[in-house]
Amino acid sequence: MSKPLHLDPDRFFQADGVTGNIARRLFAEIENLPIISPHGHTDPSWFANDTPFEDATSLFLWPDHYVHRMLYSQGIKLTQLGMAPKGGTAEPDRRKAWKIFAEHYYLFRGTPSRTWLDHAFSTVFGIDVRLDGETADHYYDVIKEKLATPAFKPRALFKRFNIELLATTEGATDPLVHHQKIKKEWDGRVITTFRPDGVVNPDIDGFAKNMADLAEITHEDVATWKGYLAALRNRRQYFREMGGATATDHGHPTPITADLPEVECQRMLDRALKGALTPTEAEMFRGQMLTEMALMSIEDGMTMQIHPGSFRNHNAELFAGYGPDRGADIPMRASYVDNLKPLLDKVGNRSDLTILLFTLDESNYARELAPLAGHYPCLTLGPAWWFHDSPEGMIRFRRNCTETAGFYNTAGFNDDTRAFLSIPARHNVARRMDCVYLAELVATKRLPEEEAVEVAKALAYDLPKKAYHL
Amino acid sequence: MSKPLHLDPDRFFQADGVTGNIARRLFAEIENLPIISPHGHTDPSWFANDTPFEDATSLFLWPDHYVHRMLYSQGIKLTQLGMAPKGGTAEPDRRKAWKIFAEHYYLFRGTPSRTWLDHAFSTVFGIDVRLDGETADHYYDVIKEKLATPAFKPRALFKRFNIELLATTEGATDPLVHHQKIKKEWDGRVITTFRPDGVVNPDIDGFAKNMADLAEITHEDVATWKGYLAALRNRRQYFREMGGATATDHGHPTPITADLPEVECQRMLDRALKGALTPTEAEMFRGQMLTEMALMSIEDGMTMQIHPGSFRNHNAELFAGYGPDRGADIPMRASYVDNLKPLLDKVGNRSDLTILLFTLDESNYARELAPLAGHYPCLTLGPAWWFHDSPEGMIRFRRNCTETAGFYNTAGFNDDTRAFLSIPARHNVARRMDCVYLAELVATKRLPEEEAVEVAKALAYDLPKKAYHL
Amino acid sequence: MSKPLHLDPDRFFQADGVTGNIARRLFAEIENLPIISPHGHTDPSWFANDTPFEDATSLFLWPDHYVHRMLYSQGIKLTQLGMAPKGGTAEPDRRKAWKIFAEHYYLFRGTPSRTWLDHAFSTVFGIDVRLDGETADHYYDVIKEKLATPAFKPRALFKRFNIELLATTEGATDPLVHHQKIKKEWDGRVITTFRPDGVVNPDIDGFAKNMADLAEITHEDVATWKGYLAALRNRRQYFREMGGATATDHGHPTPITADLPEVECQRMLDRALKGALTPTEAEMFRGQMLTEMALMSIEDGMTMQIHPGSFRNHNAELFAGYGPDRGADIPMRASYVDNLKPLLDKVGNRSDLTILLFTLDESNYARELAPLAGHYPCLTLGPAWWFHDSPEGMIRFRRNCTETAGFYNTAGFNDDTRAFLSIPARHNVARRMDCVYLAELVATKRLPEEEAVEVAKALAYDLPKKAYHL
Known part of the structure; x- marks a missing residue:
């Protein structure tokens, strides 16, 4: 649920x-x-x-060092988020990266990142369910679809x-x-x-x-x-x-x-x-x-x-x-x-x-x-x-x-x-x-x-x- | 009003x-x-x-460095307040100096100076209108008159x-x-x-x-x-x-x-x-x-x-x-x-x-x-x-x-x-x-x-x- | 009372x-x-x-440096609390030491020590009166008696x-x-x-x-x-x-x-x-x-x-x-x-x-x-x-x-x-x-x-x- x-x-x-x-x-x-x-x-x-x-990953994850730092502090590698180091490789599936983020969204409880992100999810994309492992795909799909519109x-x-x-x-x-x-x-x-x-x-x-x-x-x-x-x-x-x-x-x-x-x-x-x-x-x-x-x-x-x-x-x-x-x-x-x-x-x-x-x-x-x-x-x-x-x-x-x-x-x-x-x-x-x-x-x-x-x-x-x- | x-x-x-x-x-x-x-x-x-x-100016303005500092921080010169530097001159009209202060009284919103001053205006002088450019003269007159009494x-x-x-x-x-x-x-x-x-x-x-x-x-x-x-x-x-x-x-x-x-x-x-x-x-x-x-x-x-x-x-x-x-x-x-x-x-x-x-x-x-x-x-x-x-x-x-x-x-x-x-x-x-x-x-x-x-x-x-x- | x-x-x-x-x-x-x-x-x-x-003195007073420091800061000597310096002597009567503490218990108003001590007095020993000079003996007796039980x-x-x-x-x-x-x-x-x-x-x-x-x-x-x-x-x-x-x-x-x-x-x-x-x-x-x-x-x-x-x-x-x-x-x-x-x-x-x-x-x-x-x-x-x-x-x-x-x-x-x-x-x-x-x-x-x-x-x-x- x-x-x-x-x-x-x-x-x-x-x-x-x-x-x-x-x-x-x-x-x-x-x-x-x-x-x-x-x-x-x-x-x-x-x-x-x-x-x-x-898409959600390149829009919300990759440019936001507030998000990187929290995930990284809990042992998640940037490569898992699809970010490759110089001369290296990373997870190529952006949806997978998004899912990792979603599964760890509880880490942001009490932080302004949670506030900012929820605000964007709700007011910009009209999403009405909370982000977690279960809703990750829904988020990814809705965001991708809307971003393609004028x-x-x-x-x-x-x-x-x-x-x-x-x-x-x-x-x-x-x-x-x-x-x-x-x-x-x-x-x-x-x-x-x-x-x-x-x-x-x-x-x-x-x-x-x-x-x-x-x-x-x-x-x-x-x-x-x-x-x-x-x-x-x-x-x-x-x-x-x-x-x-x-x-x-x-x-x-x-x-x-x-x-x-x-x-x-x-x-x-x-x-x-x-x-x-x-x-x-x-x-x-x-x-x-x-x-x-x-x-x-x-x-x-x-x-x-x-x-x-x-x-x-x-x-x-x-x-x-x-x-x-x-x-x-x-x-x-x-x-x-x-x-x-x-x-x-x-x-x-x-x-x-x-x-x-x-x-x-x-x-x-x-x-x-x-x-x-x-x-x-x-x-x-x-x-x-x-x-x-x-x-x-x-x-x-x-x-x-x-x-x-x-x-x-x-x-x-x-x-x-x-x-x-x-x-x-x-x-x-x-x-x-x-x-x-x-x-x-x-x-x-x-x-x-x-x-x-x-x-x-x-x-x-x-x-x-x-x-x-x- | x-x-x-x-x-x-x-x-x-x-x-x-x-x-x-x-x-x-x-x-x-x-x-x-x-x-x-x-x-x-x-x-x-x-x-x-x-x-x-x-008078109000020599009583409230001149001795109070909390007041000087705030006015000065917003570009008001001490000479405008009637305070002359060594070997210099200043606005001689104390009422004018008081008016400048009154017009900028909004700067003190949220500061203790506002609290202290309002307390004195109200309890010592019985003034019941707020200090601003319009009421400056009223303040100056009331205070001057009362200060002259025993x-x-x-x-x-x-x-x-x-x-x-x-x-x-x-x-x-x-x-x-x-x-x-x-x-x-x-x-x-x-x-x-x-x-x-x-x-x-x-x-x-x-x-x-x-x-x-x-x-x-x-x-x-x-x-x-x-x-x-x-x-x-x-x-x-x-x-x-x-x-x-x-x-x-x-x-x-x-x-x-x-x-x-x-x-x-x-x-x-x-x-x-x-x-x-x-x-x-x-x-x-x-x-x-x-x-x-x-x-x-x-x-x-x-x-x-x-x-x-x-x-x-x-x-x-x-x-x-x-x-x-x-x-x-x-x-x-x-x-x-x-x-x-x-x-x-x-x-x-x-x-x-x-x-x-x-x-x-x-x-x-x-x-x-x-x-x-x-x-x-x-x-x-x-x-x-x-x-x-x-x-x-x-x-x-x-x-x-x-x-x-x-x-x-x-x-x-x-x-x-x-x-x-x-x-x-x-x-x-x-x-x-x-x-x-x-x-x-x-x-x-x-x-x-x-x-x-x-x-x-x-x-x-x-x-x-x-x-x-x- | x-x-x-x-x-x-x-x-x-x-x-x-x-x-x-x-x-x-x-x-x-x-x-x-x-x-x-x-x-x-x-x-x-x-x-x-x-x-x-x-007893109360050896249990609550002597091991607690939060308590020493506050009493000491108000001029009470550790010897009065029964604590002897190296090669020295101290008040031998533990009940007296406890009474001094009790009489100065007001010093702990607003401190966590008061909270911790009241919690122990109440929940561990079932005491229902506040500690002060008058109740010091009651505390000492109740605590001593209970501590002797399994x-x-x-x-x-x-x-x-x-x-x-x-x-x-x-x-x-x-x-x-x-x-x-x-x-x-x-x-x-x-x-x-x-x-x-x-x-x-x-x-x-x-x-x-x-x-x-x-x-x-x-x-x-x-x-x-x-x-x-x-x-x-x-x-x-x-x-x-x-x-x-x-x-x-x-x-x-x-x-x-x-x-x-x-x-x-x-x-x-x-x-x-x-x-x-x-x-x-x-x-x-x-x-x-x-x-x-x-x-x-x-x-x-x-x-x-x-x-x-x-x-x-x-x-x-x-x-x-x-x-x-x-x-x-x-x-x-x-x-x-x-x-x-x-x-x-x-x-x-x-x-x-x-x-x-x-x-x-x-x-x-x-x-x-x-x-x-x-x-x-x-x-x-x-x-x-x-x-x-x-x-x-x-x-x-x-x-x-x-x-x-x-x-x-x-x-x-x-x-x-x-x-x-x-x-x-x-x-x-x-x-x-x-x-x-x-x-x-x-x-x-x-x-x-x-x-x-x-x-x-x-x-x-x-x-x-x-x-x-x-």
Whole structure:
């Protein structure tokens, strides 16, 4: 007997007789606002080419490292899921891979993945039975059949999801052909984000090659500090003009920043190009580049996002076989108060600059991030991120940040996902959890309800548009 | 249309049908207990001279760095609020400054500042409309008019607030003239607290001058270790006798303590007086002085407060223009278990010594502070402090500390404020939140209600008196 | 008038009208499941000899460092409790010691100790009045009388507590005579755990002696790396065969691991045996031994427990007088992501290895531990530990870990106690708190109730059996 799959309209709202009703009223005001997705990792080729998605396995399993990591943690090999390592083979039957996932779907009890997936299964595909070993084939068949119809092509889903704007993320040397094609052919608004890690982080695989590419496409001498900065300015402009970018994004191991004399910058660049930087020098190099990016943001008005604190590719064996983004990135402790000081000494008091700070170390919320964003004009808090982009994580974010930074030093929600079908689910959860938090303030008489409505709308729609200069 | 301002009598209490009722009953038992304010930063001249306060802007805006920081974070300049930098000018019209604040009052939604301010507006001034751009003038007029009447002079408010005792904080060389005048003229109990940072922290601006002053007023040779300690003993006695002090207060960057041989202390003192200490040596110097202060506390019975972990004046530009206390102090990660060991090895097992520990790094609550205070006889936990002195912060404090340290290793509430009119509001919130926590224990059958009443009374009144030896 | 002692059947459950009912239904499904106690510190001689316990003081006070620490923190000397320091004396009247405890029982309000003790007083001894100064004698008399009856002998209580399995912990050179006697004489299942700290931590008092003993009982040359490892293999086998051990346990100051070449290991061993390791080298030695233990666990199938992060014997004076385990161990900040990498690089991808991670630094739950356990096949999260083994601590554990690691990467509950009579109370609290968390998921529609029942059963019974290979 299969079990029913049912999305309760009051899910996440408090179960007591008062607070949940307030949450429900607040949510009714924002549930249907268009989705602003200003930071994420979907593939722009989906919208450029509008090729139908293929099946449940390639759509839900393969791109979702939240799913890989949980299955992998319980001893399931990626090959069993149909994912082959470099030079290796994997289970070729996608239906079989799907069945393994279905049989282990109980592992996701209590996780946001379960919430996101159930939301997509129910609202996108109209499935009304729960996923398990018995219903795996039903799921596979229904999804495959629907994906082959026009209503399930990427552009149609984008419209159906009520997405007003979707930002993808591309490396600094990307030609942005997909974004150009989208703009020419279609009225869906898909913009890029300038992510220069590949040419500002000397520790990244392929840094030398990336720098050579950067030189070639910009016709700048990236071996001189001035030329290197000019090349980056050039690409920022290209991203704005060809991809509609309004923001940059920086995924550094730490939030270290620096403000060094140009002669020292040149010396570091020389050594970076030779691959000769020590780990400490590489930190300094990245730190200097954050400050340079902030200065360029003042020039060109792009919002700057700093996403620090992930130990990338922690599992050496898995990385060797599969490369990055397979669920083996682990958060590290981070410190902002010292590390951001050089940058803040330089540009902290600018009101014409927006720097969005993210963290994977929640101990910073109340201790460092809310106090910093609650003081410096240039700083705004990005939402709960990655591992913390979950009902409990979102509530921790609001509980720990609001009292010091308020609501208006935060940036609304980011889905930050490569799982396209989870976007409506993620925004739905984020809106619900903000209403849960606001309902608590209202029910305990800390905030009048009509003010809570204003805040809820700001968090869902106005603040992301403001933070990303949209 | 202006909106109503209404302080709900059940604010903060749980909205479910059971727990909130318990909280209400508990609160009824303590709501009207006199206020013990054993740690704060009000200006004793207010009570010595009883000069009327002037207007809303100078009363509510200028002294409150919680307010500065939030407005500043959203791009409002301090000059717009009427605050001039050194050698600069500012908006001269206080009413205009007030209006800017009023128009941005929505920024404080969800913050304790909103709670404290609304409480004062409503209970002190009887205002019944919400503050916003439209009502700004009404507020300004009502407040100005009332402040000019006798009932709103500092001493009258002190009595109206039902303050049994108020402690201010003065530097080691302060002559305490205001406290002497208060004692002679008036029956309100305003005592001082001995805060020797200026003469024990070699990194403080003016350290050499402070030491010279200390030598002069004590007639001790502060260039010798023995003379230096004698001078401090002398001032502690002066503070007790002339200012009624029962406690000392120490605002150090870290909780580092030391227990060094005298010859090494003398060597550090020599270098400190020359301004020649390295940062590490300055840490050691401060750390040694904490241990010396603890030893003197055993001699003279003064409670010792350690307030570590703030990165003072993080915003270099703002500090240059405005000096300290403008909302630019940011908490840092702190460690107690190693740092306090030298002091605890020396005096940790003394029952005749009270050291109150505070933190800005809440990750220490359950990990280090509750275990330390739940073991060492000399240690007691100060309340949730500064950024964490808020409804959520207070609940985190109780939730994280109580299970290991209990209630009786805590010290009740400190308002720690320079905003005099917020004192009743802050104690009101603290009492409510303790009742919220206790009601939860009662409602979930972890504590019988009559025991919760005893605890509530202890937290509101008995424990602060005990902790501060009042 | 003495006050009633009453264990409410709904204690800990939510007080709102909906969630608490769900919690109650879930708990009804697991309340009476047998107790699996796979990690703890009871004394196996109790069950080997079945000698009656003596009185309240020796049963409840003396073995419980949670009780010592709280009383000590409020200035009560251990001698007053009848505990003599080395070469010293103490209050000889156990009844007097008990009375002091009873008079200070209010200190435990809000602590888990109160919960555990009240549970034992009520359910084991049938006492129906609250403990205080007035009822102290009644308690002492009732407990003494009952303990003298057969129904209160250790083996009888073990059966009455419905303990299916109880694991103790013994050092590597322990002959396990009690376990052998138990196995021969009795059908209660009491197994040992292999705790080799004394022979793998060169900083432990008596390391050289322990190594000599290890050599003698294994006939291995522990001065060679190969011989040393062989000796440990030998003891692991002995623990499995003679004591039924299925797990090892490692109480290290930090979670540092290492993977060094054998020549370097031999060099460290040489220096360790001479007591010549620097603190950093000693860390490396312990770290190397964690990796060696993991490798042996792959060979012999024993689950490996890592309990890091306690600053042992922080109170130097108390340690000198009383030795370890007197309530003076304090948690320290810990880092897992870097420290575990050498071990994980070696064995992290093994599905045939179970490593249980514990922490005293809860900031790691969401940041490092859940992400690590939610990815690496060999890792499982142990439950909330020690100071955090409390209602709030358990909820923090679930709230912070579940969304990333799920339920199935956790290991159910450990009581980890030397207080035998608290075992049913602790498991009862743990089961209740898991139901409280699950009820919240159900009430907020994040998990269907019938799935919550499955999870509750897994947490209470199935997962500990799986994690400990029982």
